[in-house]
Each structure stands twice: as structure tokens, then as C-alpha cells.
Amino acid sequence: MKNNSQTNANMQTAVILLCGIHLSYAATHSLQYFYTAVTRDINFPEFTAVGLVDNGQFMYFDSNTMKAVPKTEWIGQNEGADYWDRQTQGLIGAHQVYKNNIQVAKERFNQSTGVHTFQNMYGCEWDDETGATNGFNQDGYDGEDFLNLDLKHQTWISPVPQGVITTQKWNKNKADLDYRKQYLNTVCIESLKKYLQYGKSSLEKTVSPQVSLLQKDSSSSVTCHATGFYPSGVTITWMKNGEEHHEDVELGELLPNEDGTFQKTSTLTVTPDEWKNNKFSCLVEHKGINREENEIRTNNGNSLPIGIIVGVIVAVVLLVGMAGIGYKIYQKKKKDFKPVSGSDDGSNSSAPA
The missing domain is CATH 2.60.40.10 (Immunoglobulins)
Known part of the structure; x- marks a missing residue:
């Protein structure tokens, strides 16, 4: 700044x-994606997506432009039009899912008006010295924890009663849980290593x-x-x-x-x-x-x-409120969510609630 x-x-x-x-x-590297849906009551895209490598943004999408774009030279130079077309199509689908998710969350919390946000963060970490890896996938509603994937036990958990109905449904879907474990432990790590190689000169500065x-x-x-x-x-x-x-x-x-x-x-x-x-x-x-x-x-x-620091915090709230790429999208069926396949080439697409 x-x-x-x-x-x-x-x-x-x-x-x-x-x-x-x-x-x-710090030998630990990370690949993170953020999705954010907001209600229509503010002058801000109702869906945004951001991808980060080692906390630095490398891609962006929002529902106003309807296009996934590179935010660093290293990703733009190494991934072509097909890659960005796939990301765009996956995130257009995620946009529709998240519009639905935020409405379902409002119903569960008995809310009919006001500004509300629904967020998902997922990704992985890799220690280039020890080889240790870790994956994560969690949702938040209005800034509070809503759903969290316990990857070790392959179980969704919720700290609030409004999320229990979703955990019960998702925990019965063993195929989806296996898929998420495989993605976070393998595909995500491979993508992270690939992106680190792409951006080697700038990321190692x-x-x-x-x-x-x-x-x-x-x-x-x-x-x-x-x-x-x-x-x-x-x-x-x-x-x-x-x-x-x-x-x-x-x-x-x-x-x-x-x-x-x-x-x-x-x-x-x-x-x-x-x-x-x-x-x-x-x-x-x-x-x-x-x-x-x-x-x-x-x-x-x-x-x-x-004063500038405080101003930056506002900007970061918007940054951290965005994010994503293809990862397994959820769609509403009979006022709830059903997991369906999404694109998966170095990322994954998730839509909780």
C-alpha cells in the first residue's frame, strides 16, 4: 500500500x-479459493470468486463481468484460453448455486430482509521441507462459521443448528466425501506445485x-x-x-x-x-x-x-469475500442441496449451505 x-x-x-x-x-505454501454470495441490496457483485497462491491473488471472477481472468503474469502466460473458458463456465454455474444457497440460508435463519453474505473457502497447504499436506473446506454465513469439513474423519460438521440438516445429508454421500478427500489431498496439491513452478521467479522473491x-x-x-x-x-x-x-x-x-x-x-x-x-x-x-x-x-x-490501515481492512473484507474455480457445485432440490459434479483441473468447485 x-x-x-x-x-x-x-x-x-x-x-x-x-x-x-x-x-x-516459512516453508508452507498454500492454494486457496474463496466464493462469496451477497444479497442484492448493496452495490456489489452478487457473486465473486478469487484464487490465491501463498496469499497472493492470481485469478478473479464476478457475476457482473461473467468472466474468469488472470491477475498475475505467471498464470496468464502459462494457461491458455481453454483453461479460462473452463473456469468461466464453472463459475457461472457456481453463481447460480450460490444465489440459491443464500436464499436457503436466509430461510433457515428466518430472515426476509437485510444484507447477507454466504462464503466458502477451500484449498490446501504443502510444506516443501517436510512434504506434509493439509486440506480444508469451510463455509460461513454473515461472517460466522456455518459448515466445516473434517478431512481426517471425512465428516461435515456445523456449529449451528441451522446447518445440521445439511451435514446429515452430505455425510450420507460417501462418494462425494471420497472425492473431496482425493481432491484436497492430491489434485489440489498437484495444482499448487504447478502454480508455484509457474510463478517461481516472482513467488520466491x-x-x-x-x-x-x-x-x-x-x-x-x-x-x-x-x-x-x-x-x-x-x-x-x-x-x-x-x-x-x-x-x-x-x-x-x-x-x-x-x-x-x-x-x-x-x-x-x-x-x-x-x-x-x-x-x-x-x-x-x-x-x-x-x-x-x-x-x-x-x-x-x-x-x-x-487511518490507511483501517481503510485497507475494508478492501480486504471484499477480497477475502470472493473466490473460487470449479470444485463440486451443489444445487438446490426440494429446498435443500444435492451435490453434482463440477469442473476439476487444478481446482474444484464447492457450494455449501
Whole structure:
């Protein structure tokens, strides 16, 4: 995310920056897809789909354009028109399924009006050092957990009573459960490795974070803001007098920047006296060269204002609310869902509820 000097006047940053960056390497890679359906009551596509490799977006689809498109050079250069046609057709079908899913969910929650969202996230992880793999598939309704696939036991579970009727039906479909296990454990991993090879030069780049301590005024909490780093694996730890400090600490979400890098925050709440009488520092661990900084950031400095961070969160809600590609689509039958086959070439298509 680029700096925006117009918001700097809202910030007073007069705290000492004490941060270290040390070598750290996350060997785990991920392939994720997000589907999001929304009701028609807002100015936003009623269905969106996003695909991510190592938390970086590489494809996109929405119900306004009705077309799956590449979002990185490496996927656009390695997959041709047939690939994108298949993704487009699968997601057009998913759009119809999700329109239905959100209506069924509204009925189950006894809702007739208001803005509502139905989301699915699925994908896999692979550790390139140990070879360990993991798969996941979960649904959410209005930002809360709705359905989750326990891959180890091949069982759908729901934390809410409105989802139990679906788990009962889906858990009887052993063929579908076997298919999902095979996809997440094998096909998804193969696709992830293929995409990593496609984007080898860009995905293996390393950019160290810029780290700032930000504070609105002397009595407010202090935010450690790390931004501009790639890959996404980062650890932020507060230190107090040389020891790790975990009390009154709130860790923020990992957020994407416009240039493909990432940012993350960790906020410490302490009294002015406690801050004054102790030596607090923020330790950021990321793959990169060692760096130690000790300087004061002011309104004229190049740290990113909290106002921009908050603005980015809104954008990420939209990003994380999208996603997908072919994976097994569910269609409604007699006011419920029935699994049907979807496209499957490196991805899979899922539509829960």
C-alpha cells in the first residue's frame, strides 16, 4: 500500500522505533479459493470468486463481468484460453448455486430482509521441507462459521443448528466425501506445485518489511506496523525489558498491499508510565536481511498512518469475500442441496449451505 500524506495530519507518532528483523523462513505454501454470495441490496457483485497462491491473488471472477481472468503474469502466460473458458463456465454455474444457497440460508435463519453474505473457502497447504499436506473446506454465513469439513474423519460438521440438516445429508454421500478427500489431498496439491513452478521467479522473491511504531497520542495504545514485505510469513512479537511480552496485545490480520506485498499490525495497550519506566520494543521476524532501527517517526516520516490501515481492512473484507474455480457445485432440490459434479483441473468447485 502506498503512503498517503493527506492522512498524516491525523497521526502523532512520537515514539522511539526499536525493532529488529531476523531471518525466518516459512516453508508452507498454500492454494486457496474463496466464493462469496451477497444479497442484492448493496452495490456489489452478487457473486465473486478469487484464487490465491501463498496469499497472493492470481485469478478473479464476478457475476457482473461473467468472466474468469488472470491477475498475475505467471498464470496468464502459462494457461491458455481453454483453461479460462473452463473456469468461466464453472463459475457461472457456481453463481447460480450460490444465489440459491443464500436464499436457503436466509430461510433457515428466518430472515426476509437485510444484507447477507454466504462464503466458502477451500484449498490446501504443502510444506516443501517436510512434504506434509493439509486440506480444508469451510463455509460461513454473515461472517460466522456455518459448515466445516473434517478431512481426517471425512465428516461435515456445523456449529449451528441451522446447518445440521445439511451435514446429515452430505455425510450420507460417501462418494462425494471420497472425492473431496482425493481432491484436497492430491489434485489440489498437484495444482499448487504447478502454480508455484509457474510463478517461481516472482513467488520466491523476498522483500523485507518496513516497521514503524505508531501512536495517536501519549495516552493511546501503540501499534507496531510492518508493511511492504513478501512472502507473507511474518511474526510480530512485543518485548519488555528483553523478554517476550504477551499481555494486552492484539494481533491484526494479514492484509495485502496494492503492489502485491503484505502488511500486518500488533497493538500494545499500556499506560504512559509503564511505557516510560520499561523498555518496550517490537520484534518483527521475516525472511530477509538483519536490520536494527532506532529512530523517531513523526508526521513527516514515511510510516503508514493507522487511518490507511483501517481503510485497507475494508478492501480486504471484499477480497477475502470472493473466490473460487470449479470444485463440486451443489444445487438446490426440494429446498435443500444435492451435490453434482463440477469442473476439476487444478481446482474444484464447492457450494455449501
